[in-house]
Amino acid sequence: MNNIHILILAAGSSSRMKRIKQLLKFRGKSLLQNSFDVAVASNAGKVYCVLGANFETITEHTDPTGAIILNNKDWxxxxxxxxxxxxxxxxxxxxxxDGILVMLADQPLITTGYLNSMLKAFRKNEKQIIVSNYGQKNGVPALFSNDFFSQLINLKGDEGAKNIIQENEDLIISLPARAMLFDIDTKEDYFKLINKEYNK
Structure with missing residues (x-):
C-alpha cells in the first residue's frame, strides 16, 4: 500500500483554544506528535504534514522522524x-x-488500526472515497483516490473536502469510527478528553 500517502492537516492557529493546540499533551506527548506516530506506524507510504501558524514553535517541540513537514504560508x-x-x-x-488519506492532528483517538482498515477498504474498492462515519454525517479521516486530486488542489478558503464528499455519495464507502471521531476544538473538548483518560 506504499502508493497511498497520509496528509495530516495541522496549520490552524487554534483561535478558539487560545493556545497552540498542536502542542497540547495527550498520553505523554503532543497531539501533533501523537498523530505523527499513529500515521507513521500505519501501512501507508509516506506521511506528510501541513503546518502554518506557529510553525517555528511547533517544529521546535516536535520530532518529525518519519514525516515530511510542509509549511503553508497562506494558512x-x-x-x-x-x-x-x-x-x-x-x-x-x-x-x-494512488490515493491520499487526509487526517487531522486534533483527532487523538484515531488509531493506526483504523487507518489500516481504511487502506484495506480502498484496495478492495479503488477509484472510491473512503470516509469516516460520524453517525449523522461523513468526514475525515478520509481517503481520496487520485481521481479527486484536481478537485482537492482547487479548494479554497474554509470549504475543506466536505463538498467533494457530498457531491460523490455514489462513490463513497463509509466506515464506522464511533468514539474515535473526537475532535479537539475548544478548551472544553480538551478537558473532556483528559477526563476520559483519567476515568477509564
Missing part, C-alpha cells in the same frame, strides 16, 4: 487552502500516488 486562508497545498505538494513529489 490564514483556511483549511481548504492547507488541504489544497498539501495535496499539490504530494502529487508534485509522488507522481505514482
Amino acid at each position: 490564514q486562508d483556511g483549511m481548504g487552502s492547507s488541504l489544497a497545498y498539501g495535496v499539490d505538494k504530494i502529487f508534485e513529489q509522488e507522481k505514482d500516488c
